[in-house]
Amino acid sequence: MSRYRIRLVIILATFSLVGITLTQMFWVRKAFDLREKQFNNSMNIALKGVADEINRCNNLPPSVQNPVEQLSTNYYTVRVNNFIDPYQLEEFLKNEFKNREIAKDFEYGIYDCSNEKMVYGDYVNLESKNPNQKQATRFPKLDNDSYYFGVYFPTKDTGLLAQMGIWTFSSLVMLIVIVFFAYTLFVILKQRRLSVIQKEFVNNMTHEFKTPISTIAISAEVLKNPSIIEDPERLQNYASIIREESVRLKNQVERVLQMATVDKEKVNLKIEKVNLHDIISQTIQSLKLSVENSAGNISCDLQARHTCIEADKLHVTNILYNLLDNALKYCKVVPKIKIVTEDITRGIIIKIVDNGIGISMENQKNIFKRFFRVSTGNIHDVKGFGLGLNYVREIVMAHKGEINVYSSIGQGSTFSIFLPHENHTKKR
Known part of the structure; x- marks a missing residue:
């Protein structure tokens, strides 16, 4: 598929999904608003019914005007301006909510009309096992004759969303x-x-x-x-x-x-005791002709003393060969390569330092990926498959080691490899 067609498919598919998503959001919002409106209507009717019950208990006629006022999305006040018995109020609220199928926990408070202070309040859990068992002493005795009450639903929004299955x-x-x-x-x-x-x-x-x-x-x-x-x-x-x-x-x-x-599931390492310095010498010897053709030089600073490790000799040789070969190929001046070894805890460090063209920070993140090659525009003076460094990394990891690169453009590169003395990789 061409790049143009892929872009067209992506644009059309994205446009379609955005349109469907916006439509979905619109109708979900509409459905929620409808549920909320139905809830508010039911709440107004229920709370007006509670106010009429309170008036009836006080031998007063039902309110002509609607005493219910919605102060927020989930808080309502009812201006009865009369005596309110807390026990009766709670029972009236429960009964009215049950009749209107309003099964949500709520809080209610009774306020003194003279000073707007709450004189009593409680939280009602409708899922309580014994919701009707109340102690008479729990409710205070109110002496004033002018009160109003408020009802608050802390879980209103979540409850409405739960109903939108x-x-x-x-x-x-x-x-x-x-x-x-x-x-x-x-x-x-x-x-x-x-x-x-x-x-x-x-x-x-x-x-x-x-x-x-x-x-x-x-x-x-x-x-x-x-x-x-x-x-x-x-x-x-x-x-x-x-x-x-x-x-x-x-x-x-x-x-x-x-x-x-080099497949993570298929690598078959033939682990044996090998002398790393001997492998380095043999690898340098195999590259002698390439070094002479480029008039280059490979020097060694082999400081490590514990040079025997458990490894696959063939693969370790290939690791060194690949890195040295790259150091020779990616150099625009006379190649000068230095191999350094040093002892560390549990293993040995091999550093290959060159004076090549260097690698940018951006490309350093990708050089170990399979088939990746640093772009050189239309100049193809260095040929390759983009497999060498990927192979190096996979083999190093198979040996339970680590590989890092330190480089900058025009300043050469340093590849640092850690290989453990003991390798517990099983033959597969």
């Missing part, structure tokens, strides 16, 4: 759809990125294999000419070219095969 369910479904869309979008973008990376990998691999094969083929054609026997120096030159290109091709094949074995 279908809307809550639909909102949850909408949330799941949004999460699923975000995940799908992430997968699509990741797959597209992997597709681009793999395409670049195939192109690089084709070029890396094609070049030495073509060189070998041309050299072989030259060697087929009988007259070349008369020119031993030329014969030796073309034989050397075939050998060098064969080694180059072999190294490229080995790098691809290395990554085929």
Whole structure:
């Protein structure tokens, strides 16, 4: 799928989800407002009924005007301006709420009309096992003849939301759809990125294999000419070219095969006692030709004394080879590489210091990812698959070690590897 189509799909899908979400929010709000309006109407009728009951107990006619006043979304006052018996008030409130199917806990207070002070208040839990068992001594004796009362619902909003079952369910479904869309979008973008990376990998691999094969083929054609026997120096030159290109091709094949074995679930380490300094010497020797061709130099400062570790000799050799090979390739001046070892608790540190082009902080976060290569624009003077450093990290981690990089543009790089003396990795 092209980049344009992916962007179009993302824009349309996002627009659709935003539209559906806004519509959902609108109707949820509408439904909540309707529930709240119904609750307020029921509350006005119930509290007016309580006021009429109080007037009836005081031998007064029902109120002509509505005595109920809503001061906030969940607080109501009732101006009866008469004597109020606390016990009767609580019973009237419970009965009226029950008749109106208002099953919410509430608080009520009785206020003196003369000074606006609360003279009594209580919290009523409708889920109490014995809601009707009241002690007469619990209610105070009020002597004044002019009171009003207020009712407060602390759980009104949560109660109304709890009644909106279908809307809550639909909102949850909408949330799941949004999460699923975000995940799908992430997968699509990741797959597209992997597709681009793999395409670049195939192109690089084709070029890396094609070049030495073509060189070998041309050299072989030259060697087929009988007259070349008369020119031993030329014969030796073309034989050397075939050998060098064969080694180059072999190294490229080995790098691809290395990554085929580096799967976290499939790494098979052959743990044995090895001398790290011996491995370093052997690796430097295998790179002797590359170092001479670049007129470079590899020096050693091997300070570690406890150089024997439990590791896979082949993989550790490949780790060092990859890092040294990169130090040679990514250098625009005469390569000067230094290998340092030092003892630390439980293991040994190997540092490979170079004077190469360096790595930016942004790229340092990605260099250990598979297929990642530092972008050099349209210049492709250094070929590779973007597999080496990923292989290095996976093998170091398989040995229960750590790898870090310290670098800046134009200042070279330092790769620091910790390998433990003892490795308890089991053969798989």
